[in-house]
Amino acid sequence: MLNWLLLQIQMADTAAVQTGEVQVETxxxxxxxxxxxxxxxxxxxxxxxxxxxxxxxxxxxRKASQEDITFMNRIKEYIHEDKIESAFTLCQSTDTPIARMIEKGISRIGRPLNDISAAIENVGKLEVYKLEKGxxxxxxxxxxxxxxxxxxxxxxxxxxxxxxxxxxxxxxxxxxxxxxxxxxxxxxxxxxxxxxxxxxxxxxxxxxxxxVFNLEARTTEFMDILNEPVK
Missing domain, CATH: 1.20.120 (Four Helix Bundle (Hemerythrin (Met), subunit A))
Structure with missing residues (x-):
């Protein structure tokens, strides 16, 4: 079958050349x-x-990856100065996954650190799920x-x-x-x-x-802030 097809193609090409009918169609x-x-x-x-x-x-x-470099420093200052409401308000006014995670952690201040870490982790999973949509x-x-x-x-x-x-x-x-x-x-x-x-x-x-790497890094930083002794 293949030999027959090749023969047909060769014969058609030969005939086209002999009759001068070769045309290039775009x-x-x-x-x-x-x-x-x-x-x-x-x-x-x-x-x-x-x-x-x-x-x-x-x-x-890309929006979620943008981060205010002063955000965590301000959170640290508010917590060390016992201005929990100010830290909470700062998180609410900052529309980033990191801020929403820290907001959940601040709302749990006073509870065991394991509970705070678990709450932050749950919010982080939800934020990652939103990012992976589609x-x-x-x-x-x-x-x-x-x-x-x-x-x-x-x-x-x-x-x-x-x-x-x-x-x-x-x-x-x-x-x-x-x-x-x-x-x-x-x-x-x-x-x-x-x-x-x-x-x-x-x-x-x-x-x-x-x-995700940034979220994990900021979570660790926040937990370190809670563990730091107040000067």
């Missing part, structure tokens, strides 16, 4: 996308979802888009060979090559979306891990 990316058929619709939707999640999460995580969906897009693209290619190849079987002895190279390149369009589109989503996912995960 195809835009837009036209190529439409060649993929209905399978391109879910792939396009997945690409929009991936871009939206990445952009939205990028700015949310990341599982992005991971699903990274793995699902190539599979959908491959499905479109398999379906396209089935249709191409079905058309060939119905053509009987009238099969030509153009019919086969058109079916094959049309079918491969969905695989390329799915891979592009999947690769972009994969890199986007890992970028966001790295940023979340950085925020």
């Amino acid at each position: 195809l835009s990316y837009w036209d190529l996308a439409f060649k993929g058929g209905w399978v391109m619709i879910p792939i396009a939707l997945l690409s929009v979802i991936a871009v939206y999640i990445f952009v939205e999460r990028f700015f949310v995580i 990341l599982p969906t992005l991971a699903t897009v990274a793995g699902g888009a190539p599979m959908i693209g491959f499905l479109g290619t398999v379906m396209g190849m089935i249709i191409a060979f079905y058309d060939m079987s119905n053509a009987g002895n009238n099969v030509d190279v153009g019919m086969l090559s058109n079916g094959i390149y049309t079918a491969l369009v969905t695989t390329v589109a799915g891979l592009i979306v999947g690769i972009v989503a994969y890199f986007a996912y890992n970028i966001l995960v790295a940023k979340v891990e950085k925020v």
Whole structure:
């Protein structure tokens, strides 16, 4: 079968050269996308979802990573001066995950340190959960888009060979090559979306891990403040 296809291609090329009918036809990316058929619709939707999640999460995580370098120093001063209300008010006026964690810890002052640490940890888990919102969906897009693209290619190849079987002895190279390149369009589109989503996912995960590290560091710093003797 393969030898027959190669022979047909060689004969077609030879005939085209002899008759001077060789023409170079350009195809835009837009036209190529439409060649993929209905399978391109879910792939396009997945690409929009991936871009939206990445952009939205990028700015949310970047905001969460911003920190006032004087925040912990002011908290320390208020606690050592026994100005618990002032420290609590400062946390409420600061819209960051760190501030919300410290706020919970301040509200537990007077209780055992283990209870304070557990309360802060619970708030920290909630803050991390909020930051990771949408990341599982992005991971699903990274793995699902190539599979959908491959499905479109398999379906396209089935249709191409079905058309060939119905053509009987009238099969030509153009019919086969058109079916094959049309079918491969969905695989390329799915891979592009999947690769972009994969890199986007890992970028966001790295940023979340950085925020988590900062949250843990500030929690430790706050617990140290509570353990420090008042001068």
